Amino acid sequence: DIVMTQTPLSLSVTPGQPASISCKSSQSLLHSNGRTYLYWHLQKPGQPPQLLIYEVFNRFSGVPDRFSGSGSGTDFTLKISRVEAEDVGVYYCMQSVQLPQGTFGQGTKVEIK
Amino acid sequence: QLHLQESGPGLVKPSETLSLTCTVSGDSISSSTYYWGWIRQPPGEGLEWIGSILYNGRTYYNPSLKSRVTISVDTSKNQFSLKLSSVTAADTSVYFCARGWGAWGQGTLVTVSS
Numbered sequence: 566d567i568v569m570t571q572t573p574l575s576l577s578v579t580p581g582q583p584a585s586i587s588c589k590s591s592q593s594l595l596h597s598n599g600r601t602y603l604y605w606h607l608q609k610p611g612q613p614p615q616l617l618i619y620e621v622f623n624r625f626s627g628v629p630d631r632f633s634g635s636g637s638g639t640d641f642t643l644k645i646s647r648v649e650a651e652d653v654g655v656y657y658c659m660q661s662v663q664l665p666q667g668t669f670g671q672g673t674k675v676e677i678k
Numbered sequence: 679q680l681h682l683q684e685s686g687p688g689l690v691k692p693s694e695t696l697s698l699t700c701t702v703s704g705d706s707i708s709s710s711t712y713y714w715g716w717i718r719q720p721p722g723e724g725l726e727w728i729g730s731i732l733y734n735g736r737t738y739y740n741p742s743l744k745s746r747v748t749i750s751v752d753t754s755k756n757q758f759s760l761k762l763s764s765v766t767a768a769d770t771s772v773y774f775c776a777r778g779w780g781a782w783g784q785g786t787l788v789t790v791s792s
Binding site: 616624 | 741
């Protein structure tokens with residue numbers, strides 16, 4: 566089983582400042598088709614998760630460009646260039662290299678200072 | 679506009695079967711190439727994928743739940759369903775249905791208790 570490990574597990578950020586979350590997988594997420602199945606979701610309080618980034622770096626429809634994803638193989642990063650109040654919630658990385666199975670990281674709780 | 683809505687009992691007794699339905703509007707399951715899935719989240723905890731189904735009925739299950747899970751699709755009603763047997767308190771969760779990973783229902787809390 567692929568294990569997803571996120572760091573840090575919590576983050577307190579001043580509005581307007583950047584934030585970064587790391588995600589490491591226990592196995593490569595590079596599929597034989599050449600695509601890397603690493604996703605980032607944000608779960609705002611009291612809401613279902615919402616997809617932010619798919620396949621490492623692609624922003625989902627409607628996601629602001631202050632969110633960016635990078636990485637390859639087993640190491641991935643989500644960056645928020647300038648955190649806004651509406652960005653609070655729990656961020657989950659997720660792998661789906663063994664389609665359609667998904668495995669989530671533990672989550673990183675982001676709060677505003 | 680795509681909308682997914684979970685429905686079913688909010689309280690299930692231990693050892694019984696949990697049954698939920700996801701009603702889809704704004705897309706046709708029978709003509710969609712997406713996976714339709716179920717994910718759960720125990721109160722205050724993280725997310726766990728339960729399983730997924732394609733329009734043709736092909737199913738994929740989380741190995742840790744496979745012996746207790748059945749996912750089915752009813753294309754005439756544009757719905758897909760989840761059955762989880764022999765439930766215990768550990769199955770108490772918010773259950774979400776989803777299309778792929780980009781569209782989720784609001785979720786429904788199912789409590790397992792006598």
